[in-house]
Amino acid sequence: MxxxxxxxxxxxxxxxxxxxxxxxxxxxxxxxxxxxxxxxxxxxxxxxxxxxxxxxxxxxxxxxxxxxxxxxxxxxxxxxxxxxxxxxxxxxxxxxxxxxxxxxxxxxxxxxxxxxxxxxxxxxxxxxxxxxxxxxxxxxxxxxxxxxxxxxxxxxxxxxxxxxxxxxxxxxxxxxxxxxxxxxxxxxxxxxxxxxxxxxxxxxxxxxxxxxxxxxxxxxxxxxxxxxWMQFHPTAFATSTCSGTAPLITEAIRGAGAWLRNTAGERFMPRYDARAELATRDVVVAAMREEMEREATDRVWLDCRHLDRQHLVAHFPTFIENCRALGLDPTVDLIPVRPVAHYQxxxxxxxxxxxxxxxxxxxxxxxxxxxxxxxxxxxxxxxxxxxxxxxxxxxxxxxxxxxxxxxx
Ligand SMILES: Cc1cc2nc3c(=O)[nH]c(=O)nc-3n(C[C@H](O)[C@H](O)[C@H](O)COP(=O)(O)OP(=O)(O)OC[C@H]3O[C@@H](n4cnc5c(N)ncnc54)[C@H](O)[C@@H]3O)c2cc1C
The missing domain is CATH 3.50.50.60 (FAD/NAD(P)-binding domain)
Structure with missing residues (x-):
């Protein structure tokens, strides 16, 4: 060579x-x-x-x-x-x-x-x-x-x-x-x-x-x-320790049925779009930002509590592992999430x-x-x-x- x-x-x-x-x-x-x-x-x-x-x-x-x-x-x-x-x-x-x-x-x-x-x-x-x-x-x-x-x-x-x-x-x-x-x-x-x-x-x-x-x-x-046109991804972990690169939560979790809730506990996405949590990223992020602004907070919540534990463990081991590292159990706890810069x-x-x-x-x-x-x-x-x-x-x-x- x-x-x-x-x-x-x-x-x-x-x-x-x-x-x-x-x-x-x-x-x-x-x-x-x-x-x-x-x-x-x-x-x-x-x-x-x-x-x-x-x-x-x-x-x-x-x-x-x-x-x-x-x-x-x-x-x-x-x-x-x-x-x-x-x-x-x-x-x-x-x-x-x-x-x-x-x-x-x-x-x-x-x-x-x-x-x-x-x-x-x-x-x-x-x-x-x-x-x-x-x-x-x-x-x-x-x-x-x-x-x-x-x-x-x-x-x-x-x-x-x-x-x-x-x-x-x-x-x-x-x-x-x-x-x-x-x-x-x-x-x-x-x-x-x-x-x-x-x-x-x-x-x-x-x-x-x-x-x-x-x-x-x-x-x-x-x-x-x-x-x-910078794309923001709706769901990265929003923990107090997060700065710079935040671990992402794959969109496929919402594909598997997870919901987004505001701090008042309301599942808000159906109010914004008929596709609810499976609307495109720009629509979901805009809705999240509106909810966060209204509630004067920097996060909303991903709710997986109604999903089958076996299915989550079998199909989303990275998500489960990241939750565990933060002391969270997605079948019991709401997961704090916020949008992050994702794709140019x-x-x-x-x-x-x-x-x-x-x-x-x-x-x-x-x-x-x-x-x-x-x-x-x-x-x-x-x-x-x-x-x-x-x-x-x-x-x-x-x-x-x-x-x-x-x-x-
Ligand atoms: C957390 C996360 C999850 C994602 N999930 C998906 C998904 O599920 N499906 C999907 O389709 N897309 C997903 N994306 C987007 C997708 O991963 C990227 O768009 C795609 O991988 C980009 O590939 P690439 O080869 O262009 O860049 P990269 O994979 O980022 O590679 C860039 C390379 O350039 C090198 N580089 C940068 N600057 C310099 C420099 N100055 N000198 C020398 N080398 C340099 C880096 O070292 C690296 O090797 C995700 C992105 C992230 C961050």
Missing amino acids: NNAVDDVVIVGGGLAGTLTALELSRRCAEASITVLTASSLDVCASMMAQGGMAVPRVDRADDAEVHVADTIAAGNGHCDVDVVRSIIGDAPRLVHVLETGGVRFDRDVHGAPSYACEGGHQCARVLRASDATGAHVMQTLHAELRRQRNVRIREHCRCMSVRVRPNHVLLSCMNVHDGDHIMLTARSVVLAMGGSGQLYAHTSNPPTAMGDALRIAEELGLPLRDLE CGGIAASIDGSTSLARISAIGECARTGMHGSNRLASNSLLEAGVMAMRCAERLAADIAHPTMIA
Whole structure:
């Protein structure tokens, strides 16, 4: 492998960056690829995803179109319909790629996919691996990544700026441990740097979601779109010790029947929306904020007391464990929750294959904006988008490597 000039440097080792590296490596065994991560490889939003990945159900022929309709409704009409249709259309291929790579989504007793229901979806269509989907997917993919002979992984290496030269790209990076400066050179760079939740006081995001991609893109003159549409997730634990990153409570708990109550004990969501607790996130968060303001408090309450204990223990072990750590039993206690900054719907303007207005720079995953999510992302659509973008970006980069004059 040529260490002086990489064919591709991928900034980010979440689902978007990791799957791009794996798919590119599979297609071009000779390509030299470097993956950079600002922290250790396992610190990323992809690892924290609990709910799962939304995909059209295999047992309903019309479900791809219903999934498209649900995505557009959640995005309040601001989605790019062709993008939505194209990404959802590629979901079966993504599932195949992930399963071929060793990912095992939950199945029912008959061996059929076991889908969960989340807010804004007209039916259960979220593939999951218990309530720790991201951890299972990423541990599987990261293990595979570490086996690739043509992929070099540089952890704790924070990219600070990117400069495009006529025949290559320079990356100026910092060793996070000792502050040392590291320069890297690549023929092509993929920004797969995740979101910007750490810019907010309360967030579900990991410490790596610093918004660096936005700064780097702005310096490069890449257009940024829809940054005003930051999505807040309705249910993170609201305990007095919570500041910075708060543990999230998966939406699938409300899909399984949990209710939201105000401090007076009223189940308030039916007053705001016919879908009640399964309305889209923007609607649930707005209702929560109104209740919190009226009651002059910083939280509302998640009520799981009417749910079956066995079901909770079997399907939501992460939730049960987080409750236990806070001295709470969800079958007895109300759980204090509040909205937190969760997902950056906007970002670097990019096509589904990650191409941007600069030939040597791609942007994929949460830091990119394709038009998939409109003003409000449908639950569990981001792993889907990140995965499809990664597959398509790898295909395009493989073609560029095979025909280098295309980006000369
Ligand atoms: C708690 C939580 C639960 C979620 N649950 C779901 C869910 O159930 N379903 C769903 O679809 N979505 C979910 N999401 C959203 C989803 O996880 C993310 O949108 C998606 O994983 C983003 O993937 P990514 O690869 O773009 O970014 P990430 O997975 O965040 O990876 C970003 C990478 O970029 C690196 N990086 C950042 N800045 C730099 C820098 N300057 N230099 C070098 N490296 C850098 C990081 O180290 C990291 O490796 C959840 C998010 C959170 C936070």
